[in-house]
Amino acid sequence: MATTTDVIDPSTEEAKAAQEARRARLFTLINKTDSYLQILGLAWLTPVLKMAAGDNPRQQSREIWRLLGVPLLAIFIFLAAWGNLAPMVQTSLGAIPGPAQVWEQVENLYEDHQRARAKEAAFYERQEKRNEKLVAAGKEDRVKWRDYTGKPTYLDQIWTSLQTVFMGFLIGTLIAVPLGIMCGISPSFNAAINPLIQIFKPVSPLAWLPIVTMVVSAVYVSSDPTFSKSFLNSAITVTLCSLWPTLINTALGVSTIDKDLVNVGRVLQISWTTKVFKLILPSAMPLIFTGLRLSLGVGWMVLIAAEMLAQNPGLGKFVWDEFQNGSSSSLAKIMVAVFTIGLIGFLLDRVMLALQAMFTHSAQR
16 A cells, blocks of 8 residues: 655646756857857856756856856966066166056047047037028138148047048958858869969068059049048058958868768759859858968958058057157057057957858858
8 A cells, every 4th residue: 555655746846847958048148159269258157157057066166167167367477577587677768567567558648539529529519600690690711621630639530540441341251251251162273373472472561562552552543532541551552462362262161061062053954153152152161261361360460460560550660760769658549559459459359250240151260
């Protein structure tokens, strides 16, 4: 005869099953979110979420330490070593600034930007009031609108560099991807263009810039130009130096697609355009995005060098101007620019990685 302890409560079993199902769905959601957190550089949040969901606390603590604790410790050690060793190095502009002096210049540069924006707003306000008085006095012919011509701030220089690198990167992509597809599809075309790729790929931006400057000055002649010549010089130099990784990776991706797909296309007798957009590009997309990521990184590095050499507006010119300035704060401002360049380069790579995940449904760390 069964006792009360041998009877299983159905409601308890159903509650446990429902709880396990909810937990499984929660972990599935966390695992799906993990890829996006990796793209954002927040992979350490995954073990935190798993720990909160009831996973093994010891195992997840080790993961948190590996993904968050170790990097933070490394940064702390770097800052401590920098702060202690920097004063020992004396230069013509004084001692190498430590973290505190660099952060102080970050604040100063932002305050300078705010003051410049306030001056710009006051300038346009005065101009508008003056023109309103002229209109009220019936002197519309004397109304004039002028643009503010104040010195660009540090944030303005960052924005200029970003615009330039994206323009150069866009032009390079529009050239490299079609050429790469042609190289991957046609061995004859690849054999014809490969020597040119091997010759021009290693050329430094310092060699391209004088040629680009002379060509743009001779060809781009307009009384009302859409883009300034300095902007075009830097953008085209970025294009010439950054298109090669995209071209090479696109050609590799196209040439290595599954041959069964190509055979299916032949059997179905699809058009060349359909073949490219429906078969070739989707299969080659991961390698194309790898090339795009490399090209954007190369373009960002090339741009800074081009701006320094040609004295075109942007972060490169800011660094060179501060080097020439020789004030007591110049070294700290240059180091601010160095960290800014590095952080922007990292963010640009994260953007390309996010686009890669969006279009290929996969991404590498």
